[in-house]
Amino acid sequence: MSWLRALKETARSGLRIERRRLEPLIAIRGAAGLALVLGIGLALFDPVVAASSAFGAFQAAIATFQRSWRPRPVLALVSGASLAVSTLLGYLTGAHMPLFLALLVLWTFLAGLAWAAGTTGGLIASSNVAIMLVTVTLPTSVANSFVHAAVILFGGVVQAALVVLFPVRRWGAQRDALADALAAEADYARRLRHDPLAGFDPVPLMTARNAAAVTPRQARHRPPELRGSRGVAERIRPVLASLADPAMGVPSEGPERDRVRELLAAAGSVLDSAARAIRHGDPVKLSPSAVAALKTPDTDILLTGPPRRAAERLGALLSDVIETAEGEGTKEEQAEAEKAAETIKAAGEEVPAAPHRRRPTLLRLVPVVVRAMRAELRPGSPILRHAVRVSAVVAVGYLIGAALPFGHGYWAPMAALMVMRPEFSQTYGRAVARFGGTIVGVSLATAIVRTTSPGVAWSAMFSVLCALLMYLLMRTGYVVGQVCITAYVVFLLGMAGENWSQTVFERVVLTLVGGLLAMISYAVYPAWETPRLRGRLGDWLKAGGRYAASVVDQYAEPAERGHDDVRSALLDTREARVAWQEALATAQHEPVRSRGLSRAAAAETQHALAQLGRVAMLLEAHFPCDDATPVPAAARLAEALRRATEQGAKEVRERRVPDWAEVREALAQWDAQQRTGEAEADPVVRNGAGLLLEALEEFSRGLDGTSKPNPPSDRAD
Template identity: 85%
Template sequence: MTWLRALKETARSGLTIERPRLEPLVAIRGAAGLALVLGISLALFGPVVAASSAFGAYQAASATLVRSWRPRPVLALVSGASLAVSTFLGYLTGSRLSLFLALLMLWTFLAGLAWAAGRTGGIIAASNVAIMLVTVTLPTSIADSAVHAAMILFGGIVQAALIVLFPVRRWGAHRDALADALAAEADYARRLRHDPLAAFDPVPLMTARSAAALTPRQARRRPPELRGSRGVAERIRPVLASLADPAMGVPSEGPERDRVRELLAAAGSVLDSAARAIRHGGPVELAPSAVAALRTPDTDALFTGPPSRAADRLGSLLSDVIETAEGGGTKTERAEAEKAAEAIRAAEEAAPAARHRRRPSLPRLVPFILRAMRAELRPGSPILRHAIRVSAVAAVGYLIGTALPFGHGYWAPMAAVMVMRPEFSRTYGRSIARFGGTIVGVSLATAIVQVVHPGVTPSAVLAVGCALLMYLLTDTGYVVGQACVSAYVVFLLGMAGGVWSQTVSERVVLTLVGGILAMIAYAVYPAWETPRLRGRLGDWLTAAGRYAASVVDQYAEPSEGGHDEVRSALLDTREARVAWQEAVDTAQHEPVRHRGLSHAAADHTQHALAEFGRVAMLLEAHLPGAAATPVPAAARLAEALRRATEQGAKEVRERRVPNWIEVRKALAQWDAQQGVGGGETDPFVRNGAGLLLDALEAFSHGLGGKRKPSRRARHRA
């Protein structure tokens, strides 16, 4: 993509306005907290201190709007406390330019590294640094700055208290995550009716798994209907795929296929009903047609072997979904629920399988954050490059703003810090959106001021109104939110005694300067994702190979304990796949040529690896029990898959096309030892092994530019 086209694409994305579901009660609660803090501060300390407290309350409420699985009061308190400390330290060094620049660079560098701890921490840290640039200019003495810092903290405390006293849709984000996962399964079931090889996006399941990790306090308070449904949804997906697949299930046409379509439609209806019940906290209302389809007694007469097992398993899992969605849970889940809180409290030395469901409390989270930030202090880290960029731009922007004859030079670094992100497209899109939103917000606020000439109290009311709009429209697009924020700051600083005309000129010109600096910094010191695509693809290939090998290993040595290894490998594969997809999406908007991996090769290899993982998932759906007969030839295949995919990943990174000779030899030995259709009592596993090799060969063909016909194309033919 050329620079001109990249700029057009990022500008379009930055100015895009969406229509999300609005949360008016949340917006009203945040604005009410801001109004309460503003009113108390005006009555006790006057408009200048009130402006500081209002910034604290505003930022605390904004932090609670960031998507996070942590309790909202905690986010409000963390935001208020960190902004208060930043303001106090900033004022102490503000009298000396060199000291303040050093503090600013340190603060912005740490804020940039905070992205290593996740999106929530990065956004809150960047916002706090940006607002600190404004609040440090309001105090006039050390004692005064302490009062300002205390009132900023007070604003965070008030917002946290309001969240506790007036909860809005308690556990709403967790409910939505689980409901979205079930709804994704329902959509998958319906698509399988028409396309037995339909792809499935694992992101909803990954999001629900992330939401299921709880702090000890959350574990004690979690609603019963949020326990267990996610695990059932995880187990349903491979069963649905196994039932629909024509190569390893029933034929493509005939009465068996018609019965499969009925079961898939019924499964989609049941899953949708469970999703609605969990999302809204109501009972599960099943469609009579879905219940009738699941109870039809002709399944055993039509199905044999793996399809019969899949149909029986599907009915059992759907029953579990209904029970858990209604809050009762399965028998196993009910027993586990009684011990959940105690188990999480005692999980410090628990097994790895239990630890991934435990979310550390805030004090225990600090070491994890520090380790994540330390891990990014390495050459080539995109997070480290972002931290260096944002700290350098903040210092240069502050110096330029100070040198210009406008005064209040903090507008330029504040704009830069707010728009800069580790990704190219987000940085450029937000820069353009911020400038456009600033022009709109400042123009409207100025027009109101020129017509109405508000005093202190009317200015405070107008500021609260702008904050209310920002909280309400925060998910519609950055340009909309920035227009509201710009007007909010104009009214708030005007209340504190700022000159209206001066504020307008500074905001427009210095915001443009900050945005341009951010864009130049990324062009000069980039962190392109495009050159890392082959590495991401190699990571996915390695993870997928380990997953397939762990599944095949279970047929060689059946054991219940091995299922944990399969589950762990599956989670690693999902993470690698999502990391690859995010890298591809990011690279599509970068003005960089593909270095050794064309768009066609990326698309073909992605489809091949997705098919490889799908076949492994079908084999997982029928894992043998501990008492099953071992398949010795599967052990050689599993080892061959593990070694070949690791070597193949290395060849991908070195821009070579991998070959799968070792896997072919393992399958040839399998056939020579047992014989296809001869000594093989159940050809299901051998058939799946052949499909795994087909997918790997399609991967190599796609990487080499000669795409092999996919199983989907052969199926349709």
């Protein structure tokens, strides 16, 4: 993609406004906390101190809107405390330009590294530095700087207290994550009725897994319907795929296929009902037709072998989903849901609930974050490049803003800091949105100020109104949020007595300087994803090969194998797949050449690795019981898969095409032993092994550019 086209695409994405579900109650709660803090500050202190407290409350409320699985009061407290420390250090060094500049560079560098701990940590750290640039310009003495830090912390405490006292939809984020995962599987079941090889995006399951990790205190207060459903949902997905896939024994048409379609439709209905119940905290309301379809005895007659086992497992798993999602309705509603669950489970099997995942407390999280940041201190790290880039830009922007005769020079470094992200497209898109939002926000706020000449009280009211609009509309688009936050800063500083003489032109020019510095810095010192695509692809190949090998190895000695290695390999495969997809999406907007991996090769190899994962998943759905006959040839094939995919990943990174001779040789030996009677004939694992080899060979053909492109609908996992 050329630079001109890349700039055009990123500018369009930055200015995009989307229709999102608004959360007015949460927005009102955040604005009420800001108004309360501002009112107390004006009543007990002067407007300058009140402005500091308002910044603390404003930032703490924004922190509660971030996509995080930690309790909202904790996010508010962390935001308020970290901003108080940043502001205090800024005040103590603000009188000495070299000392403050050194602190600014160090603090910004650490904020850049904080992205290694996740998006929420990076956003809070960057916002703290940006607000510190504003708060330290408020007139005060060194002695009073502790008062300013204390009231900023007080703003975070107030927002945290309001979240506790006036909760809005407790566990809402976790409910949505689990409900989205179940709804995604319901949609998958319906699509399998028409396309037995339909793909499935594992992101909803990964999100639900992240949301399921809880601290010890959260585990004691977690609603019952959020316990166990995710683990069962993980098991349902391979069973659905196995039931629909013709390779497992059900023909493409006929009575058996009709029965499978009926079961898939019923599964989709049950999963949708469970998703609605979990999302809203209501009892499960099942469709009578879905229950009737799942309990009909026709399954025993029409389906045999692997499809019959899959149907029985599906019934047991769906009944467990109902039991964990039924909620706390009336006794009659609970009895009805329990009866439906028992009806579905009648011919099935018990599925033990998995223990909850543990999330470290804040104190135990500190060494984890430090290790993550230290791990990025290596050459070639995108996070390290971002930290160096943003600290240099903020320092240069601060010096330029101080040198220009406009006053309020913090607008330049603040704009640069708020738009810069480790990724190219987000940085450029946000820079354009920041500039456009600043023009509108500053123009509106300045026009109101010059026409109405508001006093302290009216300025405070206008700032609270802008904050309310910010909280309400912030998820509709970055440009909308910038209009509100820019006007908020203008009104709040005006309330504190800051000079109104700075014109719209001067503020916009300083914002433009900051945005241009951010954009130039990425062009001069970039961190492109395009050159790393082959590495991401190799990681996915290695992880997918390990998962396939772990699954095949289960058939070698069923009584001696555990499933922990399979689960670990599956999670690694999902992480590698998502990392590849994110890198590919990022690379498509970068003004960089393909560097050895064309778009066609990327699409074809992605399809092949998705097929590799899908076949391994089908084999996982038909794991043998402990007393099943061992298949020694499966152990040799598993070892061949591990070695070949590890070597193949290395060859991909070195721009070579992998060869799968070792896997072909292991399969040839297996077939030879079956012909001589030395090996047991297991059609499920042997057919699956052949499909695994086909997927690997398709990968090599796609990388070499000799295969035909696959339609997008064939994506699978």
